Amino acid sequence: MSAATPRRRRMSRAERERQMLDVAEQVFGERGYRATSMDEIAERCGVSKPMLYEYFGSKDGLLLACVARSQAELHEVTQKAVAGATDPRDVLWRGMVAYFSFIDSHSRSFAMLVSEPVAGPPETAQAIEDIRRQQSTLIAGVLATFAAGVPADVLEAHTEIIIGASERLSLxxxxxxxxxxxxxxxxxxDFCWSGLSPYLTHTPAPDPGPGDGEGRPAPG
Incomplete structure (x- = not known):
């Protein structure tokens, strides 16, 4: 008598949604928004297209759900990274490592969103801008904790520079x-530190060397 085939465990709604978002992000990144079809996403997920619509309403809704998840995840990883910072330069370093590491794991979809924001639903551009505002608020708030002497407009200007330059550097x-x-x-x-350091006192000088051997700049 042959052994009974084990029954596959039924996915919970949260697990199924996470799977759909994972697959959708991958397909959006590979094909771009316009060329992506709900049929392909459903097929890769192993679900029916009506189920995909039941969860997200439309292709627009699915893209926006992907962006919303990325926003939450990016905030979490950068917030955790800068929480252990010991000085303004360390804030910048930790935040940048967290940001670029996150972008690496979402590189195709990131490039698609930044390069073609108008290809998706009208809300896409605003959703991407919300991510920028989220990150600039986080960076400015943590920097202000360590660099109270920096004028507000200087701090705000540098956070805008950080956000814009980080996107371009990622691309x-x-x-x-x-x-x-x-x-x-x-x-x-290094770039941001050269602009902020004149406003700070008793802080390490920028590192002229390649690093401390562990991937981060050696303390000045």
């Missing part, structure tokens, strides 16, 4: 696979 890295997360974080930290 540039998609064409430069040899540039590591640590390389990108060091470029951003």
């Amino acid at each position: 540039w890295r998609t064409r430069r696979p040899g540039v590591t997360v640590e390389d990108a974080a060091r470029y951003m930290t």
